[in-house]
Amino acid sequence: MDLERTTGLGTALYAGALGLIYVVLGLAEMASGFELVEITYIPADIFGGIMCILIGIVFLRGLEPLSSGRASGLSFLIVGVMVTAIYSGLYLAIMGSHGLGLLIGREDFGGWLAIDDLRPEIWLPLLALPAVAMLRSKLKRKPPNSSFK
Amino acid sequence: MSSKIPKEDLEVLLADRRYESIGTIIQSTVLKGERGWTLTDVLDRAFLDRYLGIPLFLTLLWAMFQFTYEVSAPFMELIDMFFGWLGKLAALIPNEYVASFIGNGLIGGIGFIMVFIVPIAFLFLWISVLEDSGYLARAAFVMDRLMSSLGLHGRSFMPMLLGFGCNIPAVMATRSIEGEKDRLITILVNPFMSCGARLPVYILFAGALFGVYAGSVVWSLYVLGVVVAVLSALLFRKTIAKGEPSPFLLELPIFRRPKVGTSLRTTWERTSIWVKKVFTILLAGAIVLWILASFPWGAELEASYAGMIGHAIQPILAPLGFDWRAAVGLLFGFMAKEIVVETFSILYAVESEAGLMTIIGQSMTPLVAYAFMTFTLLYMPCLALFGTIKRETGSWKWTVFITIYGIVVAYLVAAIIIGTGTLLGFG
Numbered sequence A: 001m002d003l004e005r006t007t008g009l010g011t012a013l014y015a016g017a018l019g020l021i022y023v024v025l026g027l028a029e030m031a032s033g034f035e036l037v038e039i040t041y042i043p044a045d046i047f048g049g050i051m052c053i054l055i056g057i058v059f060l061r062g063l064e065p066l067s068s069g070r071a072s073g074l075s076f077l078i079v080g081v082m083v084t085a086i087y088s089g090l091y092l093a094i095m096g097s098h099g100l101g102l103l104i105g106r107e108d109f110g111g112w113l114a115i116d117d118l119r120p121e122i123w124l125p126l127l128a129l130p131a132v133a134m135l136r137s138k139l140k141r142k143p144p145n146s147s148f149k
Numbered sequence B: 001m002s003s004k005i006p007k008e009d010l011e012v013l014l015a016d017r018r019y020e021s022i023g024t025i026i027q028s029t030v031l032k033g034e035r036g037w038t039l040t041d042v043l044d045r046a047f048l049d050r051y052l053g054i055p056l057f058l059t060l061l062w063a064m065f066q067f068t069y070e071v072s073a074p075f076m077e078l079i080d081m082f083f084g085w086l087g088k089l090a091a092l093i094p095n096e097y098v099a100s101f102i103g104n105g106l107i108g109g110i111g112f113i114m115v116f117i118v119p120i121a122f123l124f125l126w127i128s129v130l131e132d133s134g135y136l137a138r139a140a141f142v143m144d145r146l147m148s149s150l151g152l153h154g155r156s157f158m159p160m161l162l163g164f165g166c167n168i169p170a171v172m173a174t175r176s177i178e179g180e181k182d183r184l185i186t187i188l189v190n191p192f193m194s195c196g197a198r199l200p201v202y203i204l205f206a207g208a209l210f211g212v213y214a215g216s217v218v219w220s221l222y223v224l225g226v227v228v229a230v231l232s233a234l235l236f237r238k239t240i241a242k243g244e245p246s247p248f249l250l251e252l253p254i255f256r257r258p259k260v261g262t263s264l265r266t267t268w269e270r271t272s273i274w275v276k277k278v279f280t281i282l283l284a285g286a287i288v289l290w291i292l293a294s295f296p297w298g299a300e301l302e303a304s305y306a307g308m309i310g311h312a313i314q315p316i317l318a319p320l321g322f323d324w325r326a327a328v329g330l331l332f333g334f335m336a337k338e339i340v341v342e343t344f345s346i347l348y349a350v351e352s353e354a355g356l357m358t359i360i361g362q363s364m365t366p367l368v369a370y371a372f373m374t375f376t377l378l379y380m381p382c383l384a385l386f387g388t389i390k391r392e393t394g395s396w397k398w399t400v401f402i403t404i405y406g407i408v409v410a411y412l413v414a415a416i417i418i419g420t421g422t423l424l425g426f427g
Helices: A005-033 A046-061 A063-067 A073-103 A120-140 B007-029 B039-047 B053-090 B096-114 B117-133 B135-149 B154-162 B167-176 B180-192 B196-209 B211-238 B260-294 B305-320 B324-332 B339-347 B353-363 B366-378 B383-393 B396-423
Strands: none
Touching (some): A005 A063, A005 A073, A046 B211, A073 A120, A073 B039, A073 B053, B053 B117, B053 B196, B053 B211, B053 B353, B096 B260, B096 B339, B117 B260, B135 B154, B135 B211, B154 B167, B167 B180, B180 B211, B180 B383, B196 B211, B196 B339, B196 B353, B260 B305, B260 B324, B305 B324, B305 B366, B305 B396, B366 B396, B383 B396
């Protein structure tokens, strides 16, 4: 075992919570995309929803190794965080491009407001900041044994 | 060692022994301290995961195409506005032949295609970042699992991934594949990998008919290209190139933060090759198309030479819902896939991307547009790729074979899309 039991369980709970949030968000985006529901600030985006669910699954995949104290579970947490950051950057860039569209007078962006594009994927990675801090210290510190299992 | 050991097993055996020897030497000469986890150790656990490796790859690809499509839109609009302004200037030229040639031929053709420099550059930028970070080698590794289970060669996927940029260097990259049959299969399926030249077609049609899902439609076409390539490789393995794939040994590079300068330089190199193509092949294509669409001078477009050619081919494509303009586009798309887009702009005589999108949105259903994009993706290699396949295989037989095979596959897949879509009520 690479992690202390309590640390492992705590990290597992944290990864599980992040995973669930993304899966639920993905399902909500898909449901909105199929016009089953309409939720404020949740975009109607079927494919975006699928990607959200996949990100959630990456977090959830780390649950089992983390809860049994294996450090390999941290891999899924860190890759999950990385992908959420990529998606946050992506949606921010799209928001910026829509803003530019408004500036140059593109037809579709007449009444565009930045808040229209403020998808949860943009700010959700903030929830992963504690994971980033923890993982940074883990990567710097020597592990209890030399192999990464 | 017994002489009965197959060459492929021998290679694996040699590699094993080589690493064993390296391990023994290191063990006896190097005193190792306790090693901290490296970023590569940590990331590989997830990126190479048996179950998540491929979904993660698809997730990153989707982000790539969303970015390419969405973020490039306002920049495309700016370039479009510039060429629209040039078009208005051209209309002031008193000589009607010259005005038409410059306005409809050059600006309508070349200017129109230059709009797509932005998404193409963005696509190249993403590919270069994925390459520089060390991820692309991982993508080949995770795909190897899938491909090996289908009896294919894992190393084939690296040249196939390179095909996302351009199929020509990708076909040339197959030289690194040792097995003759493995290399032949990789060359033959490479034209199905969607290159940057097809991107303008997707952006135009997806943007015109699929609204907020345009980026996802573009992504789906790239995935479809991979699926058709893998299935075709499987078919070739079982028929024309029977045998076991040779073993795949890939040393994964460490993960590293991509350098901005390197990525930008690679992007510029690849984009500048595309710009050269615009001012050579695509310029020639625009001139030929303008002549065909403008003569006999004064005739209606449908009575022009382009119209005659289009009407002659159109009955073959009619079951797919393609009109004569689409037929002309596909015919000339053999020179270069971007000419498909150029054709539409010249035949509809519009000088702006927005104007053409509106016309296409009114003249095609989303189902026909999707079938048309699929046909463009699969139907045949461009002229330059045709030459490269001939050179790399050294055979007219295989070059002609893959051209005909591509047309048949494109027709069948487009027909399946139209048939299924109509049955589901999307017609």
